[in-house]
Amino acid sequence: MDTFRLPAPPGLRLPTPSAGEPPPAPPRPSAMPEGEALAALERALAGPSGFGTSAARLFLPRETPGAPDRGAPHGSGRVPRLYCPPPARIDDALGREVDDRLVEWAEQVGIYEGRLDDVRSLSLGRMIMLAFAQVDDPDRLLAAAKCTLAQWATDDYYCDDETAGAVPMDVATNLSLATAAVDPAHLPSAYAPALEERMRDDPVLVSLRSSTAHLARYANFEQITKYRHELSVLFSGYTAEAQWRVSGRTPQVWEFLMVRQDNSFMPCMVMLDAVGGYELPVAVYASPRVRRVQTMAASASVIVNDLYSMDREDRGSAVNFNLPALIEAEECCSREEAVARTVAAHDELMHQVEEESAALCATGFAPLQRYLADVWAWLGGNHEWHRTSDRYNG
Numbered sequence: 001m002d003t004f005r006l007p008a009p010p011g012l013r014l015p016t017p018s019a020g021e022p023p024p025a026p027p028r029p030s031a032m033p034e035g036e037a038l039a040a041l042e043r044a045l046a047g048p049s050g051f052g053t054s055a056a057r058l059f060l061p062r063e064t065p066g067a068p069d070r071g072a073p074h075g076s077g078r079v080p081r082l083y084c085p086p087p088a089r090i091d092d093a094l095g096r097e098v099d100d101r102l103v104e105w106a107e108q109v110g111i112y113e114g115r116l117d118d119v120r121s122l123s124l125g126r127m128i129m130l131a132f133a134q135v136d137d138p139d140r141l142l143a144a145a146k147c148t149l150a151q152w153a154t155d156d157y158y159c160d161d162e163t164a165g166a167v168p169m170d171v172a173t174n175l176s177l178a179t180a181a182v183d184p185a186h187l188p189s190a191y192a193p194a195l196e197e198r199m200r201d202d203p204v205l206v207s208l209r210s211s212t213a214h215l216a217r218y219a220n221f222e223q224i225t226k227y228r229h230e231l232s233v234l235f236s237g238y239t240a241e242a243q244w245r246v247s248g249r250t251p252q253v254w255e256f257l258m259v260r261q262d263n264s265f266m267p268c269m270v271m272l273d274a275v276g277g278y279e280l281p282v283a284v285y286a287s288p289r290v291r292r293v294q295t296m297a298a299s300a301s302v303i304v305n306d307l308y309s310m311d312r313e314d315r316g317s318a319v320n321f322n323l324p325a326l327i328e329a330e331e332c333c334s335r336e337e338a339v340a341r342t343v344a345a346h347d348e349l350m351h352q353v354e355e356e357s358a359a360l361c362a363t364g365f366a367p368l369q370r371y372l373a374d375v376w377a378w379l380g381g382n383h384e385w386h387r388t389s390d391r392y393n394g
């Protein structure tokens, strides 16, 4: 139970609300004695409900429903306003610093050779600056940025981008290799060198290994285990999407949403505690109620991606699956209506994340309070990045 005896985080920073709205009360670090906080946590994690949520609305964003978003144009209009907090921090100089170091690293490991300008314009360093708003140390942010770029490269090189060499029929095997890059396969000695040679020759595998090693400077064994787990889930989502492409089958909306939860930014969010310098114990991270919040947040984060990348994917020649386009086709409605339904799905998830986070925060368990506040801030940073990135707004 040592992991439960972490010191309370020094303070919790939450995004500030929209103009004109009163600032929400931040989740308080535990004022309860530790035993009481743990008992409350156990009760909360055991039951399907528990704490009243209405009194515990710690998680903003208090926006006016239906008000126009500051969002980017999406062709036939604008991405409507989403129920999402504003970014907790915008520090462009820090974002540039992380991007500079990230591009340098991409060059070293050999990913995106000849296309480093694309890496720079992807501006994942800025994304990480926005989403890990509680972390100021550029090297910690760089660890998260490297991991995120390696995940992105895995998708591009193995799954999405045939101009980068993706071979649809090889996706599953390549993703097994990707798993082995972060969770080493231990082969009999006669066969191990061949695998190792492949690990060293393939820039995607080098990037996965190198980024995980950087994360391990800040993550303990349990945190790396959580990260590996989320990567495996991500790769299973990549595999399902590849199978739709290969078979030419369009998934149903429910099926897409289920897979998109796997193929989401969860591996990025799971680094929040390690990069932030605290620990959400595995037992808490894996408990059903905490898991529910995290997976809903992960789904919301990629619905944002689907909304902002919709035009780009409409224009692209590759087969891409995108929630508004799938809703439009399956539910026989206009694209505008499909976007409205996509926004409604996003907002429903966000309200649930907010309410359940507030209820879980009432347990008084400081690492969980900090983590849930960080997830909420992460969602705000993710939205801001999509809203402003050249990739989706160029």
Ligand SMILES: CC(C)=CCC/C(C)=C(\C)COP(=O)(O)OP(=O)(O)O
Binding pocket: 148, 149, 151, 152, 155, 234, 263, 264, 265, 266, 267, 268, 302, 305, 306, 309, 391
């Ligand atoms: C970096 C990371 C966790 C990647 C997971 C996969 C993912 C959610 C994306 C790369 C974004 O989705 P998508 O593949 O649709 O990307 P674009 O919309 O083409 O930018």
